[in-house]
Amino acid sequence: MCGIAGLVVAPGQPAPSLALGQRMTEVIAHRGPDDTGIHHDQRALLGMRRLAIIDVAGSHQPLYGADRRVALVFNGEIYNYRELRRELEAAGHVFHTQGDTEVILQAYLRWGADAFTRLDGMFGVAIWDTRSGELLLARDRLGEKPLYYTANAQRILFGSELKSLLQSPDCPREIDPDALRAYLTYGYVPCPRSIFRDVHKLPPGHLLRVCNGQVSLHRYWQPSMGPKLQLSQTEAAEQLETLLDQAVSSRLVADVPFGAFLSGGLDSSTVVALMARRMQRPVKTFTIGFSEDAYNELDDARRVARHLGTEHHELVVQPDAVGLLDKLVFHFDEPFADASAVPTYLVSELAAQHVKMVLTGDGGDELFGGYDRYLKLMTLERSGALRKPAALALSMAGAIVPDPLGKRLGRIGERMRLPFAQRYLSGVALTRPDTASALRAGAGGAQHYDLPLLHQAGSDLGAGDSVLDRAVAIDLQSYLPDDILVKLDRMAMAASLEGRSPFLATSLVEFALRLPESLRVRDGRGKHLLREVAAPWLPPRAISKPKQGFGVPLPAWFRGPLRALAADTFASRSFRERGLIDPAAADGLLAEHLSGAVDHSEPLWQVLCLERWARTFLDAPAGAA
Known part of the structure; x- marks a missing residue:
């Protein structure tokens, strides 16, 4: 690396x-x-x-x-x-x-x-x-x-x-x-x-x-969603186990100490289980936890670590979000607002105290249909010809039903009226188009989800008519390389740590993308075949655990440690004169968030990261970044 x-x-x-x-x-x-x-x-x-x-x-x-x-x-x-x-x-x-x-x-x-x-x-x-x-x-x-x-x-x-x-x-x-x-x-x-x-x-x-x-x-290469493999579940499971084992084994070649990130979820646990099968000594595993239960996966990681006999390292953190922010901004180079970068950096720092390389579970959600938004979109698309009447009914209900349920119903109705690419991207977006448009200084007019930067991604991958394939094809050329893998690369490298992702092995990717939808999503749950293959290796909770993600308590942070930083940043002369963000819109979001009426933590984080980035890379002279 x-x-x-x-x-x-x-x-x-x-x-x-x-x-x-x-x-x-x-x-x-x-x-x-x-x-x-x-x-x-x-x-x-x-x-x-x-x-x-x-x-x-x-x-x-x-x-x-x-x-x-x-x-x-x-x-x-x-x-x-x-x-x-x-x-x-x-x-x-x-x-x-x-x-x-x-x-x-x-x-x-x-x-x-x-x-x-x-x-x-x-x-x-x-x-x-x-x-x-x-x-x-x-x-x-x-x-x-x-x-x-x-x-x-x-x-x-x-x-x-x-x-x-x-x-x-x-x-x-x-x-x-x-x-x-x-x-x-x-x-x-x-x-x-x-x-x-x-x-x-x-x-x-x-x-x-x-x-x-x-x-x-x-x-020189592009993934293909087809033609679909004609395999029984037993045959597919045998092939998947072989490919997973080969992918992990090939990524264990190193002349330095190594380990793995372990959240206790299916993807990282599967990687650690396969490492344990290949290694003569306990796998070194690393987990970061928060004091807030909703964002804490320590118990799940401990359960898997005990089951697999790993040498487990963990840290419960009360991160200095204020102190970390400018460090993260420096390492990302561009504005980047996936707040899970904070725990990713912290777990990289923890791991770097013990090893120089780690394996991760990144890529498993894209390959095997693991994101909740895939399941929601598939449900939405099943409405077919009823979608437009249903969208109208939900919009009307949204205007009648009290908040917050009314707003939720109205937004579902709004999504159902959008073309496919926009319907999917609305589930990927951090910020609604009206909020993003209001934040843009002098933007004018409505902003939509159908940015040409994204909505054509995946259009040439042979995704066909499958809703799942069409969504995955977009993610493979946008969300995965531009968010997930950027986050891993920059945060691991900030700690001088190498991260390797076995799920992204070429042979495994080409196999998984050609699996029929029924082997990826079944009974309203993603990763069906992966769960079947990994079940003998892991404790039951790791197989059944709902997807949690590597989240951070942003809503509480903006009412706590980030409150003063956000207020001071938005009040600064540089922010108000820079011309990137409408100061009144930012002030309004912060005030509404502090009142507890609405959770605006994600757009607030976007604005805060953007301004801190501008101070680092726009205000500095050339050669001083």
Whole structure:
């Protein structure tokens, strides 16, 4: 696990500054405290920071081909590198290290860009090939590792984190209004945009080629929802158990201590159970809890830890949300309002005291239909031809029935009248369109859920007519890479910890997405097949436990520790003059929340994170972020 950054200029342009390369790598030192390196020539800078997990003493980067005409920097892990190495050695390639980085290099030298179709792993890769004068950037299939870039005819800047690009004075810093709209609705900026106009995220499963100032984007992989597998439940369960075991086993390759995040829910418990089957010593597991019962999963995690005999570490926290906020803002680079980043960072800090790598349960909900919103949408869609009359009836009932039930009925009716993509996205959004629109300074007009940034995501994945498949297809290209995996990467890397997600193994993803709906959702509950497979390994509560999520007590925080910070921030001159948020709308939300009449904690968190981000990244001079 590392961080990469770099700059390549077009022919005839001034040579890149080594000092810039040093700043670009130094600002992401948290991603790789173990080693650093920079390639520098008349046209290119390739820098990296290394967190050594495999081949600790070797695999220094940048790594070069035998004639030093090809240079590579790499962030991530390749889980099938041993198999690829054997194939390459059989073809005559000679290796000088024991790690996975050189496998990528030798694979590129043999197969060119087709090498990335052979990799099973998480990665952001940059290859500078002086033979062709071409820069190649590549990102893993599902977006586990990040990669930003900004390009013009003179140069391309790239990096694992946006803050590396911002070390260059000519990196664009103009806010993209569509990205801001998306953030105020969903709490994150969807790929391929970033918060800055003309700065982009390389989409998952894509390559970017830059040659003589010309930039081209190519997709090398995409998930497919079909054709559906024709298997009995017994056959499907046997295959799933094999694939899960292979996915976990391949992610246990490390030359440093490792463990796992454990919430006590089905996904993380399944991963830990499979780790325990493979390991000769107890698995180190890590859990964070809160004093508020509704947000505390410690008892569930303890139950699984006892059942599996893990070496369990836990911490009940009264987190300093005020003190943490600016740290989180710095590490996310863009406005990001998923408040579960707080416990994710805290459990990463806890784990980093004991290990350098952890396995997680991320991805299980998308693969096996685990989100409650999937089930609600499926119920909503079953109304079919009755949807419009039902929507009208609910809207009328909402106008008559007293609050809060009336508001709830009215909103269900409103959702039922929307087109499919908007109906689904209304369940993903943190903030209602009218609230998000009111917050936007000078926005004018109504805002809708059908942002083109999101609603076309998944449209080319062959999702067909299945409601579940269509929703999952959207999540695979938006919520998973732009929220869930961003949160894991940035918060783990902030603690110099590597996170690996076995559920995102390519073979497992391709299998799960082709399962018929009946093997994913049954009797009003998701993850049917996964529950059947994991039942013999886990205590009954882990199988039956309702999905809880990694939540935080935001409503109470805004009436407690965050109250003064929010009030002071909203009253500040910088906030009121910045022009991103309507101050009166923010004041109104805070007043209503403090009165106890309405829970506005999520939009308040969005506004607070946005302003703290602006102070860090907009008010700072270039190169000081």
